[in-house]
Amino acid sequence: xxxxxxxxxxxxxxxxxxxxxxxxxxxxxxxxxxxxxxxxxxxxxxxxxxxxxxxxxxxxxxxxxxxxxxxxxxxxxxxxxxxxxxxxxxxxxxxxxxxxxxxxxxxxxxxxxxxxxxxxxxxxxxxxxxxxxxxxxxxxxxxxxxxxxxxxxxxxxxxxxxxxxxxxxxxxxxxxxxxxxxxxxxxxxxxxxxxxxxxxxxxxxxxxxxxxxxxxxxxxxxxxxxxxxxxxxxxxxxxxxxxxxxxxxxxxxxxxxxxxxxxxxxxxxxxxxxxxxxxxxxxxxxxxxxxxxxxxxxxxxxxxxxxxxxxxxxxxxxxxxxxxxxxxxxxxxxxxxxxxxxxxxxxxxxxxxxxxxxxxxxxxx
Amino acid sequence: xxxxxxxxxxxxxxxxxxxxxxxxxxxxxxxxxxxxxxxxxxxxxxxxxxxxxxxxxxxxxxxxxxxxxxxxxxxxxxxxxxxxxxxxxxxxxxxxxxxxxxxxxxxxxxxxxxxxxxxxxxxxxxxxxxxxxxxxxxxxxxxxxxxxxxxxxxxxxxxxxxxxxxxxxxxxxxxxxxxxxxxxxxxxxxxxxxxxxxxxxxxxxxxxxxxxxxxxxxxxxxxxxxxxxxxxxxxxxxxxxxxxxxxxxxxxxxxxxxxxxxxxxxxxxxxxxxxxxxxxxxxxxxxxxxxxxxxxxxxxxxxxxxxxxxxxxxxxxxxxxxxxxxxxxxxxxxxxxxxxxxxxxxxxxxxxxxxxxxxxxxxxx
Numbered sequence: 001x002x003x004x005x006x007x008x009x010x011x012x013x014x015x016x017x018x019x020x021x022x023x024x025x026x027x028x029x030x031x032x033x034x035x036x037x038x039x040x041x042x043x044x045x046x047x048x049x050x051x052x053x054x055x056x057x058x059x060x061x062x063x064x065x066x067x068x069x070x071x072x073x074x075x076x077x078x079x080x081x082x083x084x085x086x087x088x089x090x091x092x093x094x095x096x097x098x099x100x101x102x103x104x105x106x107x108x109x110x111x112x113x114x115x116x117x118x119x120x121x122x123x124x125x126x127x128x129x130x131x132x133x134x135x136x137x138x139x140x141x142x143x144x145x146x147x148x149x150x151x152x153x154x155x156x157x158x159x160x161x162x163x164x165x166x167x168x169x170x171x172x173x174x175x176x177x178x179x180x181x182x183x184x185x186x187x188x189x190x191x192x193x194x195x196x197x198x199x200x201x202x203x204x205x206x207x208x209x210x211x212x213x214x215x216x217x218x219x220x221x222x223x224x225x226x227x228x229x230x231x232x233x234x235x236x237x238x239x240x241x242x243x244x245x246x247x248x249x250x251x252x253x254x255x256x257x258x259x260x261x262x263x264x265x266x267x268x269x270x271x272x273x274x275x276x277x278x279x280x281x282x283x284x285x286x287x288x289x290x291x292x293x294x295x296x297x298x299x300x301x302x303x304x305x306x307x308x309x310x311x312x313x314x315x316x317x318x319x320x321x322x323x324x325x326x327x328x329x330x331x332x333x334x335x336x337x338x339x340x341x342x343x344x345x346x347x348x349x350x351x352x353x354x355x356x357x358x359x360x361x362x363x364x365x
Numbered sequence: 366x367x368x369x370x371x372x373x374x375x376x377x378x379x380x381x382x383x384x385x386x387x388x389x390x391x392x393x394x395x396x397x398x399x400x401x402x403x404x405x406x407x408x409x410x411x412x413x414x415x416x417x418x419x420x421x422x423x424x425x426x427x428x429x430x431x432x433x434x435x436x437x438x439x440x441x442x443x444x445x446x447x448x449x450x451x452x453x454x455x456x457x458x459x460x461x462x463x464x465x466x467x468x469x470x471x472x473x474x475x476x477x478x479x480x481x482x483x484x485x486x487x488x489x490x491x492x493x494x495x496x497x498x499x500x501x502x503x504x505x506x507x508x509x510x511x512x513x514x515x516x517x518x519x520x521x522x523x524x525x526x527x528x529x530x531x532x533x534x535x536x537x538x539x540x541x542x543x544x545x546x547x548x549x550x551x552x553x554x555x556x557x558x559x560x561x562x563x564x565x566x567x568x569x570x571x572x573x574x575x576x577x578x579x580x581x582x583x584x585x586x587x588x589x590x591x592x593x594x595x596x597x598x599x600x601x602x603x604x605x606x607x608x609x610x611x612x613x614x615x616x617x618x619x620x621x622x623x624x625x626x627x628x629x630x631x632x633x634x635x636x637x638x639x640x641x642x643x644x645x646x647x648x649x650x651x652x653x654x655x656x657x658x659x660x661x662x663x664x665x666x667x668x669x670x671x672x673x674x675x676x677x678x679x680x681x682x683x684x685x686x687x688x689x690x691x692x693x694x695x696x697x698x699x700x701x702x703x704x705x706x707x708x709x710x711x712x713x714x715x716x717x718x719x720x721x722x723x724x725x726x727x728x729x730x
Contacts, residue, residue, distance in 0.1 A: 126526075149492065
């Protein structure tokens with residue numbers, strides 16, 4: 001990705017997206033943030049960062065905001081480990097120590113960990129203070145920052161604690177992606193591919209033909225628009241929002257396993273890509289995905305993401321994680337599958353045997 | 366209090382109160398709970414208790430529900446210490462270990478600690494499961510169980526973390542009060558007196574003439590109705606709900622001080638009674654409470670509650686606690702006061718000097 005990409009992307013076509021009572025800005029987004037802050041609604045400002053965004057993104061933010069002096073910075077370590085409840089308590093205590101009142105605004109400057117954790121911390125501090133997201137990774141731009149889910153982990157169980165709380169605004173700044181390593185870009189691309197797979201075959205076809213190591217701003221815009229349309233229809237995940245869980249039942253289990261066991265853990269997108277291949281196989285077996293579509297999904301994802309050595313001795317542990325998945329009902333594992341490329345199917349109960357077959361399809365046992 | 370009180374109270378006049386999308390049952394309340402549970406909406410049931418309610422209240426609950434076998438009990442220690450985030454993590458972990466899914470119901474059987482903590486744990490577990498309150502103390506019946514506030518403490522700062530989340534129903538069972546010690550009854554009476562002071566002079570006069578060590582069910586009903594009317598008008602405490610904070614800015618600070626320093630801590634009601642005397646003095650100085658009303662409030666509360674030895678060397682610590690109060694704005698301490706008995710006045714900024722004078726009025730420095 002280089003600056004030419006930014007300059008040539010059709011940003012004049014990217015109108016602000018209206019979500020659930022909040023705007024998602026694309027054009028001149030940091031300028032919009034400056035206006036939002038100048039609105040006079042807030043007594044104090046807190047920026048939640050990690051060491052990476054403090055280094056690579058905070059200077060631009062400060063500059064765009066005119067180097068304000070009424071900002072306090074709360075910095076956490078980067079990485080999923082920081083989403084643990086212990087770090088959340090740390091954020092709450094810093095807000096207490098800084099004297100944050102109910103008219104304070106928390107600005108979440110970072111990836112999904114920052115927006116999920118910051119959103120939860122803000123939504124519960126003094127029974128809720130306002131927060132906005134400034135997502136700095138591709139993954140958080142197309143996924144975590146939109147939809148009003150906040151979440152933290154306990155004992156490595158992802159998002160087991162959280163709320164449904166909308167940010168007051170989201171500011172998507174394409175320039176932040178320019179400093180990202182390729183692997184982080186690909187982590188976000190997996191969610192973009194998912195958006196095509198679950199409800200937009202034309203978008204899937206467009207993505208297939210695109211350079212997914214360097215997605216353009218208009219592709220990002222289209223992903224956000226798809227996700228936004230879904231969450232607006234079903235903010236609390238009672239029905240069609242479950243579409244977004246495609247690949248995530250198995251993918252989350254693999255991600256948790258890797259986080260706990262691998263020296264170099266899988267990224268979220270890498271794990272979800274594996275999950276999507278496994279769940280495409282379940283879709284082929286259970287919900288009518290054609291053999292040709294299964295082959296296509298498998299090939300696109302396998303070509304894009306590194307192979308993971310999924311051993312059959314992990315099975316019990318992986319099933320254990322899946323059993324703790326929030327989407328389950330009555331102890332039964334509940335998957336979102338595909339009936340075709342571009343068509344999702346929710347609430348499919350899968351047996352342990354089926355899930356293991358799905359894992360086996362990927363692993364080649 | 367004896368069973369005759371229960372039998373003679375006019376319970377046929379106590380219609381179910383409709384709150385913010387949920388009912389508050391008074392008549393045959395445990396029978397209503399049994400119906401609620403039989404509705405088929407829930408996959409699993411969890412009862413949050415402490416060692417007291419497990420002993421004195423759970424047997425009646427079980428009997429009324431027909432000794433169900435699909436109930437798991439989560440028991441915590443009684444007392445404000447159990448509202449700390451560490452105990453909340455314990456509740457979350459037990460829900461995880463028991464395999465609670467999103468269709469689970471949490472039944473909060475206990476006083477304010479149980480309903481505040483249980484409400485918070487449920488409102489954030491898997492981004493929110495349903496919960497109901499079965500308040501077993503007078504204080505929780507007339508205060509904590511109505512209004513949709515949940516909360517936990519960090520570093521003894523009360524309710525610093527919480528959500529606004531409504532229970533699905535509240536079941537007020539008068540019989541649970543019969544096993545309570547007198548001091549616990551009086552702790553609840555303080556909130557009932559506050560309801561009269563802030564917006565119902567006739568109710569205040571009625572309470573003055575009643576045996577407040579044994580409040581009747583219709584007095585309780587009237588307090589719940591007053592609180593409910595206020596919270597329905599302003600569920601998120603943007604304006605008139607602040608009326609309920611009368612006595613609580615100073616009262617909470619004294620309560621926290623006592624909790625941290627006294628071998629036998631003040632009860633909530635005892636601390637709030639002191640807070641109301643101090644804030645009645647502030648009301649006399651700042652918002653037009655007459656000298657006669659100030660004298661009346663002081664006498665009624667002083668006659669009912671034991672004297673607390675409030676020393677001037679506590680002042681800095683108490684002011685420190687008040688500065689962390691959620692109601693503050695821009696670092697200024699914000700009190701709800703009275704303009705007359707039965708008339709509240711919100712958003713009164715008080716200086717440290719004024720607050721110390723209020724403390725001195727009670728202490729007699």
